[in-house]
Amino acid sequence: MAELFIVDKKRNMKLNTLRYLDRKLGIPLCNSLYFFKKIFFRYKRIKFDRKKVKKILVIKIWGMGSIVLASPLFKNLKENFPEAEIWFLTKSGFESIYSNKFFNHTETIKLKGFLSAVWNFLKLIVKFRRNKFDLVIDLEIVSRYTALLSYLSGAKIKVGFEITGQNKDKFYDFKVLYHESKHISEMFLNTLKTLGLETVPRNPLPPVFANDTEEAFILKKYGVKKPYVVININASELAYQRRLAPEQFSLIIKNISDFFPEYSIILIGSKEETNYVGGFKNVFLPEIRNVFDLSGKTNLSELFFIISEARLVISNDSGPAHAASSFGVPLIVFFGPESPTIYAPQGGEKTIFYSRIHCSPCISVYKDKKIKCQFDAECLTGIDVGKINKKVLEYLKNNRDKNHRNNFKEI
Known part of the structure; x- marks a missing residue:
């Protein structure tokens, strides 16, 4: 199995380098800039006047799932x-999640390494200062990079999260206290409440795709027939440790194929995840004909269409799970290192498998969300596959003829 993880390690090294630099360079930069600000700029209490807000910048760079959870x-x-x-402002590739549904303009950023991060930072500062924003809302939880970007943007009002020991909140005019006991969607909404604005709680809104006729072509192209189940064996480079073991996923898929041979089983994934998904299929499922590997073969719009038409989505704690939930598609999702208290999918029919062992959750904003597992991913390997299969069969028996997307109503 070692060959399946080569690409993952390369991507993980890049992210860990950015995390390391964000802490080792970000903290002294924040402290130095704050010291400069205190000496040369007289403190002035900022008052928020909504009538003067004509131009707004929202920053959420990382996490497709987090962007879906920010849709309320x-x-x-x-x-x-x-x-x-x-x-x-978001990571390149995520601009199509909501397209122009909420935003007049989307700016993307590519963070391939230290030099690209610095170059993009400088370009964005120039562009943002020229555009003279009245309000900036920084939705990144631990990033000093976005805190500095928010401050240097020149915006009149800056809103962001206050977290002990992160050295980033001193640049915000209005702060939201981060709570590990609250769901992230609620905390995102608090960025408006801290300004004294009224909010309406609602479930995440479904991502955008072009139209059914265009997107359905992808199913026809690869010979996928309905009904089908979508399986996401991946988790993004933010934390690969969120993945249920390939051996466990293989048992789930074989069970579906045995009891529901009329179902197609679609494996999804990004271009970067193609080797992992393809390797998984070749090693564990070489003879199962109703399994289709579409990893790296769809854009986001096509992926969202495929998810919206599924009878069931089975996923690790990652973006596709939140997309499925937003469409109201039945969902089975696995949590281990991360806390469902903070990141559970909102809306729709779902079952969350979470072991609650002594060391879980281990992803913490106070450690820049880095994981050093000492217990061989026991929080995930300890999940009973028998119980998962029982729930899968229950869902599929009850959802043979349902189209859940037709029942979704946007509030």
Whole structure:
């Protein structure tokens, strides 16, 4: 199995380098800039006046799932400022999740390494200062990079998260206290509440895809027939340790194929995850004909369409799980290193498998979300596959003829 993880390690090294630099360079930079600010700029209490807000920047770079969970904030922001011009800064590739549904303009950033991060940082500062934003909302929890970007953007009002020991909140005019006992969607909404704005709690809104006719072509192209189940064996480079073991996934898939041979089984994944997914299929499922590997073969719009039409989605704690939940598609999701208290999918019919062992959750914002597992991923390997299979069969028996997307109503 070692050959399946080569690409993963390369991507993980890049992210760990960025995390390391964000802490080792970000903290002294934040402290130095704050010291400079205290000496040369007289403190002035900032008052928020919503009538003066004409241009807004929202920053959320990492995590497709987190962007989906932030959609209630996006909707409320649009409702509070219907005439404002709203910009969105995110990682390259995520700009199509909501397209122009909430934003007038989307700016993307590529973080391939230290030099690209610095170069993009400088370019963005110039662009943001030229555009003269009235309000910046930084939704990144631990990033000093985005805190510095928010401050140097020149925006009149800056909102972000306050977390003990992270040395980033000193640049925000209005702060939201991070709580590990609250769901992240609620904390995102609090960025508006801290400004004294009214918000309406709602479930995440479904991502955007073009239209059924265009997107359905991808199924026909690869010979996938309905009904089908979508399986996501991946987790992003933010924390690969969130993945259920390949051996466990193989037992789940073989069980579906045995009891529901009329179902197609779709394996999904990004281009970067193609080797992992392809290797998994070749090693564990070489003779199962109703398994289709679509990893790296779909864009986000096509992926969202495929998820929206599924009878069931089975996923690790990652973006596709949150997309499925937003469409109201039945979902089985596995949590281990991360806490479902903070990141559980919102909306739709779902079952969360979470062992709650002594060391879980181990992902912490106080450690920059880095994981050093000493217990061989016991939080995930300890999940009973028999119980998972029982729940899978229950869902599939009850959902043979349902189209859950047709039942979804946007609030």
